Each structure stands twice: as structure tokens, then as C-alpha cells.
Amino acid sequence: MNVLLTGGAGFIGSHTAVALLEAGHQLTILDNFSNSSFAVLTRLRELTGKSLKGVEGDIRNLSLVEDLLRSQKIDAVIHLAGLKAVGESVSDPLRYYDNNVSGTTTLLLGMQRAGVKKIVFSSSATVYRGSQEGLFNEDSPLEPVNPYGRSKLMIELILRDYVATNSFEALVLRYFNPVGAHSSGRIGESPLGVPNNLMPFVAQVAVGRRKELAVFGQDWPTPDGTGIRDYIHVMDLARGHVAALERLEQGGRFDVFNLGTGQGHSVLEVIQAFEKASGKPLPYHFAARRPGDQAVCCARVEKARQVLGFETQAGLEEMAADAWRFQMLNPQGIV
Ligand code: NAD
Ligand code: UFG
Numbered sequence: 296m297n298v299l300l301t302g303g304a305g306f307i308g309s310h311t312a313v314a315l316l317e318a319g320h321q322l323t324i325l326d327n328f329s330n331s332s333f334a335v336l337t338r339l340r341e342l343t344g345k346s347l348k349g350v351e352g353d354i355r356n357l358s359l360v361e362d363l364l365r366s367q368k369i370d371a372v373i374h375l376a377g378l379k380a381v382g383e384s385v386s387d388p389l390r391y392y393d394n395n396v397s398g399t400t401t402l403l404l405g406m407q408r409a410g411v412k413k414i415v416f417s418s419s420a421t422v423y424r425g426s427q428e429g430l431f432n433e434d435s436p437l438e439p440v441n442p443y444g445r446s447k448l449m450i451e452l453i454l455r456d457y458v459a460t461n462s463f464e465a466l467v468l469r470y471f472n473p474v475g476a477h478s479s480g481r482i483g484e485s486p487l488g489v490p491n492n493l494m495p496f497v498a499q500v501a502v503g504r505r506k507e508l509a510v511f512g513q514d515w516p517t518p519d520g521t522g523i524r525d526y527i528h529v530m531d532l533a534r535g536h537v538a539a540l541e542r543l544e545q546g547g548r549f550d551v552f553n554l555g556t557g558q559g560h561s562v563l564e565v566i567q568a569f570e571k572a573s574g575k576p577l578p579y580h581f582a583a584r585r586p587g588d589q590a591v592c593c594a595r596v597e598k599a600r601q602v603l604g605f606e607t608q609a610g611l612e613e614m615a616a617d618a619w620r621f622q623m624l625n626p627q628g629i630v
Pocket of ligand 1: 307419
């Protein structure tokens with residue numbers, strides 16, 4: 296298929312680009328590089344030996360989107376462009392609703408005008424209402440607790456409404472915790488500023504860019520007292536998008552899938568895996584719980600397995616080893 300990948304220079308987008316090119320799809324990337332580097336596009340071409348079209352631009356630019364969809368004869372859009380920092384979404388909610396929600400409605404308008412009728416959308420486990428068990432299937436109650444999460448839920452609802460009355464197909468993928476990097480070490484997670492998430496923070500401590508990790512809480516109701524998450528290797532996640540695209544090719548209407556491994560790991564287990572990968576101890580201390588956190592957040596993955604035929608391959612050790620390789624080879628990120 297001719298695919299438009301929005302946000303394709305970002306962490307998940309760049310890995311998804313590799314998986315799509317390897318599966319034989321033709322690719323156009325649209326990114327405004329607000330949280331990524333232009334250099335990623337060159338690396339993608341080198342890594343895959345394939346050509347791809349890269350366009351610098353914003354999904355909120357309707358005429359650009361419409362022209363691109365038409366000129367590249369796009370069959371389907373994989374929509375990853377978005378802002379994702381939870382804290383920033385609390386302090387600047389309008390920026391999040393404008394970029395994520397208005398950005399998506401503009402993209403959909405462009406698709407409508409250009410007659411493009413298929414989309415895969417990057418949602419998040421953050422849309423679920425936290426529960427004691429912390430194990431979520433696609434029908435679990437939804438109640439995001441911050442503007443970032445609400446922007447994702449709003450987009451899901453917009454897509455559902457649009458599909459209901461139009462010949463349009465949308466698959467929503469709710470990612471759990473994507474980590475790791477391509478095994479080449481050429482692309483990976485390269486956040487600007489202080490990382491918000493555990494794995495990139497750990498990687499920067501291991502490489503000496505930061506002094507020590509703060510472990511948020513040691514009194515959670517979990518076996519070792521630290522938070523448990525469902526970490527998924529970003530290359531597995533990338534292949535999930537290829538599976539979703541194949542499902543859309545057969546005609547999918549509207550559907551939602553969790554993408555995770557179904558297996559949870561605690562913060563201390565992540566630290567241990569990283570110590571093993573890097574061969575050195577990782578300095579950390581315990582700190583207070585982070586507001587808004589929950590004890591456990593893991594996916595039920597039966598639906599993705601049954602309907603998409605999606606199975607993950609990598610375990611935590613491989614995720615840590617690949618994240619470490621990327622960090623070592625790119626200590627300042629992709630510049
Ligand atoms: P990222 O920031 O690395 O990638 C997002 C990309 O979108 C960046 O390259 C950025 O420059 C681009 N972008 C942002 N706004 C844009 C706009 N208006 N127009 C064009 N390009 C724009 O983030 P990521 O981790 O790769 O996440 C990709 C998507 O997956 C996001 O929508 C995010 O909300 C979602 N998601 C991420 C996670 C995670 O933990 N990483 C979890 C669940 C969902
Ligand atoms: N943690 C620490 N120290 C840190 C960072 C995180 O102890 O410096 C802990 C957290 O408390 C949590 C675990 O590590 O127990 C994972 O935290 P992350 O920030 O890596 O991931 P979250 O599950 O909190 O959230 C992330 C994204 C959300 C997204 C969610 C599910 O930030 O936007 O994954 O995809 F919705």
C-alpha cells in the first residue's frame with residue numbers, strides 16, 4: 296500500500312517505518328520535527344536500503360495534507376503525530392488539544408477531501424480507568440486522568456463517530472509501554488530534555504548523562520513495592536502496525552486493539568535488566584510516588600492475537616540490551 300505515516304521521524308514512527316518498508320509498503324513521512332530530528336530520515340534510508348519520501352510539515356496544515364494525500368496516491372494513513380508529555384499537557388492543555396485533537400480532525404478533513412478512507416491511530420493505555428487489578432482488555436472502562444490522555448480518548452471517539460456514518464475504516468491501537476530500539480542501534484528513543492519515562496531515564500543514567508534514577512514509590516501493592524508496567528519492544532509494536540494495516544486491507548470498519556505483551560515488570564526488574572545489559576550497577580534511590588501513577592498497568596492481549604494474529608517476540612532482556620546499544624552509540628541522541 297501507499298502509506299502516509301504522520302510522526303514518522305519520532306520514536307515509534309521511525310521503527311514503524313522500518314517494519315512497513317520491510318513489509319514492502321511505499322512510504323511517505325509527514326513530520327514537523329517538533330520532537331525529532333531530520334537526520335532520522337537519512338538513517339531510515341541507510342538502514343532499510345529503500346527509498347521513502349520525507350516531508351517537513353504539520354498535520355494541522357489542511358492544504359498540505361490534502362495535496363500530499365493526492366500527489367502520493369495514499370491508500371492508508373498511520374497516524375502517530377502527537378504531543379505526549381503528560382506533565383506538559385496539564386500545564387498547557389490547549390496546546391495538546393490543538394496539536395492532537397485539532398490536528399487529527401484536520402488530517403481527517405484532508406483524507407475526506409482526497410478520498411482516503413483508512414486510518415490506523417496511535418492511542419494509549421492511558422485511556423483506561425485505573426483499577427486495583429491493573430489488567431485491561433479493550434472493553435475495560437475508560438477514564439483518562441490528564442489532558443494528554445483525554446486528547447487520545449477524544450480522538451478515539453471522533454474516529455468512532457466518523458466511521459459510523461461514512462465509508463471509512465479506523466483501527467485504534469492502544470500502546471502499553473514501548474521501549475527498546477532497533478537492533479542496529481541506528482534509531483531509538485531520543486527525548487529532548489529530561490526524559491519523562493523510565494527506560495530512557497535509566498539509559499541516560501547508565502551512559503553517565505544523569506546521576507541517579509529516582510524510583511517513584513516503594514510501597515505500591517506489588518511483590519517488590521515498585522510499579523509494574525507492560526513493556527513492549529518497539530520493533531514488536533512496529534510490526535503490530537503492519538498487522539493492523541493488513542487487517543484494514545481486508546476491510547475493518549472501527550476496532551480497537553491493545554498492543555502489549557501481557558507480561559508485567561516492576562521498576563526494579565527494569566533496573567536489573569539494564570544492569571545486565573550494560574554490565575554496570577545503576578545508581579538509584581527511592582522517592583515519593585509520582586502523582587497520577589497506578590500500581591499496575593498491563594494489557595490483555597487475546598484480541599490482538601486472535602484478530603490481528605499479533606504476537607510479541609522480545610522479552611525485557613532484549614528490550615534493555617537494544618535500548619543500551621542505542622544509548623551507547625548515540626549518547627546525545629540522534630542529532
Ligand atoms: P515522538 O514524540 O517520538 O513522535 C511523535 C512525532 O510526531 C515527532 O516526530 C513529532 O515531531 C511529530 N509531531 C508532533 N506533532 C506534530 C504535528 N502537529 N504535525 C506533524 N508532526 C508532529 O513520540 P512517540 O513515542 O513516537 O509516540 C508516537 C505516538 O504514539 C504519539 O501520538 C503518542 O502519543 C503515542 N503513544 C506513545 C507512547 C509512548 O510511551 N511512547 C505510548 C502510547 C501512545
Ligand atoms: N518511574 C520511576 N522513575 C522515573 C520514571 C518512571 O520510578 O524516573 C516509574 C513509574 O512510576 C512507573 C514506571 O516507572 O511505575 C513506568 O513509568 P513510565 O513513565 O515509563 O510509564 P507510564 O506507564 O507511567 O506512562 C507511559 C506514558 C504514558 C502512556 C503509558 C501507557 O508516559 O503517556 O506509558 O502507554 F500512556
